Amino acid sequence: MDEHALRELAEQQLHALAGPEATLRQDQWNAIRALVLERRRALVVQRTGWGKSAVYFVATALLRELGEGPTVIISPLLALMRNQVEAAASAGVHAATINSSNPEEWANIEEQVAIGEVDVLLVSPERLNNPDFRDTILPELTHTAGLLVVDEAHCISDWGHDFRPDYRRLRTLLTELPEGVPVLATTATANDRVVRDVSEQLGVGDESGTAHEALVLRGSLDRESLRLGVVTLPTTQARMGWLAEHLADLPGSGIIYTLTVAATDEITGFLRDQGYEVAAYSGRTEPAERAQAEEALLANRVKALVATSALGMGFDKPDLGFVVHLGAPSSPIAYYQQIGRAGRGVRHAEALLLPAPEDRDIWSYFASLAFPGEPTVRAVLEALTEADGPLSTAALEPRVDLTRTRLEMVLKVLDVDGAVQRVKGGWESTGQPWTYDTERYERVAAQRRAEQQAMLDYLDTTGCRMEFLRNQLDDPHAEPCGRCDTCTGSGYSAQVGQQAAQQAEDRLRRPGVELSPRKMWPSGMAALGVSLSGRIPATEQTEQGRAVGRLTDIGWGNRLRELLSASASDQELPEDLFQACVQVLAGWEWEQRPVGVLALGSHTRPTLVHSLAARIASVGRLPLLGEITPEPTATSPRRGTNSAQRVATLWQRFRVPEQPDLSALDGPVLLLDDYADTGWTITVAGRLLRQAGAPAVLPCTLATTG
Known part of the structure; x- marks a missing residue:
């Protein structure tokens, strides 16, 4: 097909997609020509709304006319996928998606792809390393695809504002594409550094060792409206x-x-x-x-x-x-x-x-969740190396000092770097040598600080x-x-x-946040020498609790952060927070009013917690039953660690007062503390109170992060 005839067909496809008044922009045509006629790799950096999706839908229609296989689009968000499936349908292009929200449709979609009924398959980057998808579906897709599209391509780059480890797997995918399969990467937000980085990754060699120079099409980023x-x-x-x-x-x-x-x-x-x-x-x-x-x-x-x-x-x-x-x-x-x-x-x-x-x-908080230091990452590698077989993320948690979210990020990075691999049943070490790239992480952190200053500017x-x-x-x-x-x-x-x-x-001054009780112990506690597993018996659970506010609230959050910051001195309960507590308790629609008050003793804020319990007991005309006290030699659990590590630290940390006899009470006790983070402190203390005979435990704190 000559270029003139191809352009006429491209215009017709655009009319089906965007209406009869639509005309191809010059760079849209340049990209389509490069993909369909020249089978090149291209990076399109154009403002939002410019029409980047039109490029790959029109190119898909033309390539399918030429007998090529389906287009595979790596797309990061469910909202994007839903929009694009609908947009493709308007142009007569049959699009389907495989993502976390539609597992019941996967088998049918995979069958449609196999028999050629799907023109466009949208896949989330996370699916690229799902063992079943990676080992059974992806190889066939790779060798039959007519076009590969990487949407929101700035996610590939460390320097992109929304870098995602899963996207780094695309480099491997690009090397496995057969010769002649065009590749399109698109984004609206890429500066020179990101453009260079993505272009280099697009240009990696294929199976034959041939390197590809990517065509870069950049336009004005002004948004005239x-x-x-x-x-x-x-x-x-x-x-x-x-x-x-x-x-x-x-x-x-x-x-x-x-x-x-x-x-x-x-x-x-x-x-x-x-x-x-x-x-x-x-x-x-x-x-x-x-x-x-x-x-x-x-x-x-x-x-x-x-x-x-x-x-x-x-x-x-x-x-x-x-x-x-x-x-x-x-x-x-x-x-x-x-x-x-x-x-x-x-x-x-x-x-x-x-x-x-x-x-x-x-x-600053989100920056603190960046890639952890080398000793922590090495601990993850060592745990996998020493394991007899694959370990799930839940099974890894007791062995490392990372929250679930950060652990998953570390595993993804190690996977892309070749040090671990995801298999059925979890993760395992590959045995390949791995180097912690200190310079890279420091460069990225410095770049993030520069971006924050630019935002202030x-x-x-x-x-x-x-x-x-x-x-x-x-x-x-x-x-x-x-x-x-x-x-x-x-x-x-x-x-x-x-x-x-x-x-x-x-x-904003309306206080009151629910504290949901924990109902399951973390997985793998036996590995930490703690004999807790499965569902927490109902007879050992707390009831649903209350807090004055969240630390992240835009109302009470500022006041609570000021009171509970690491640099704040221990003090008596301030009057405004006392009144807020009273308001929370007054609005608490409990099944039975508490019959007594207990404080959850604190190493860091004993004055605050004791005054909270004493004042609430006084205003409610309830007996103050004492404190659950930490063992003098007990280590305070650190914030930011995972559930298994936290429970292990809290296990056997507290002592319940011997008097009064809690089993003699005819109603619930109100358990007061300054702060609920993961909820495990209240869970462990509440379990002890229930075991000591308390009919029920109603937790109440000043603050929560939940």
Whole structure:
């Protein structure tokens, strides 16, 4: 097929996908020609909404016409997959997806792929190393694929704002592709360093040893519809009050981004109180609820989704009218990516940032979850080397000092580096030598610190905000936009009405968070010499408890962090928190009122915990039954370790008071403590109280992270 005829067919396919008025951009055609005619590898870096997905859907249709195999798209998010399956259908392209939300469909989809009924298969990067998929499905896909697409390709790079270890497996996949299979990588957020890194990885040699030079197509990153602005407000209640006053005036429907899950819930509740149709969306939202929330926003049935970054790459709503950030992301590039959700198909959209002083604390917390130090990683390798067979992640936990999330990250990195491999039943060591790349991790950490400083500079800039963001992405076409608040000299007022601020204050000062009881012991406790396993008997469990607030709350969180920080001195219970405790207890709809109060003795804050128990006992006219005391030689459990290690440290750490006789009580005891992190301290102490005869245990703390 000659180039002219191919272009005509490409235009026809685009019309089916985007409507009869659509025409191919020059770089869209350049990419399609490179993939279909030249069978090259290409990296397309273009702004959100430019039409990157049109490139691979049109290329897929043309390659299928030529008799080539299906396109395999590596795609990072479920929202992206849902959007793309629907978009493909509109162009007559049959797309299917294999991801964690549809395991019941995998067998049928795999059969459809095998008989040629699927044109596009979207796969999450995590699936690339699932043993069944990797060993049985992937080899056949690799050798029959007509096109490989890597969406959100900045995730490949250490320097990308959203690096993901699973994406690094693509380098291996690229080396196994047969000669002549084109590859397309796309992203809207890649600076020069990321472009170089991804281009080099695309250009790795294939099975024959041939290296491929990737075609790089970069365009202007200006978003002509976006009007950027920053509104600096002094307090959380002022930011929430401002949002309540202005949300109705923002165009269409949109997204309100927050930095924490707790904030999504708090802001959603407040805005609903103000009469707005909004919904919360985070990594903890159930998949079915996520899909419903996305559909509600797409159909404009809600004014906004209040979301964490879980609603990010690939969510496609052309008429999204605004993106508001309550709290700044830690990177200008990540910020650009998120505001890129708005204004794709409308002439005017608002991108507003309301920064908060606590943003830096949140950045620091997430930075603390980065790749751990060498001794900790070596411990993981040693545990796998010494094991008789594969170890599951749960079985590894008792052997290493890492939380589940960080352990999974370490295993993925070690897997990509060739030191371990995932097999049926868990993970095993390959026996290959492995070197801890200290220089690399230090470089990445320094880059993250530089990005945080750049985000602070964005807030303070007196120049064009869009130009600032485009410069962060090394856009050679960056220039003043003429639309943002600094270019126009006008923006939204930072004034907040007294009523709105007071309503936000009332919402934020409403204390009370549920503490869910633990019901299962961690796996593998026997390896730590602790004879606990399986379900915790109902006769040894605590009841559902309460806390004044979460440390991550935008209301009580700031006050609780101040009181409970490592640098804060031990003190009597402050009056405002005493009143908050009283309010929590007054609203607690327990089945039976407690008949006594016990304190969970503390090495670090004995005065605070004792005064909490004494004052609550006094105001409730309940007997103070004493303290559960730590053994004098007991080691305090460290925060941030995994459940198995924590329970092992807590095991036999406490002593229950001998008097009074708890079995003589005719009702539950109220167990008071300053702080609940994982919930294991309360679980272990509650078990001791139940074993000593307490009919029931009602935990209550000042703070929780849950």
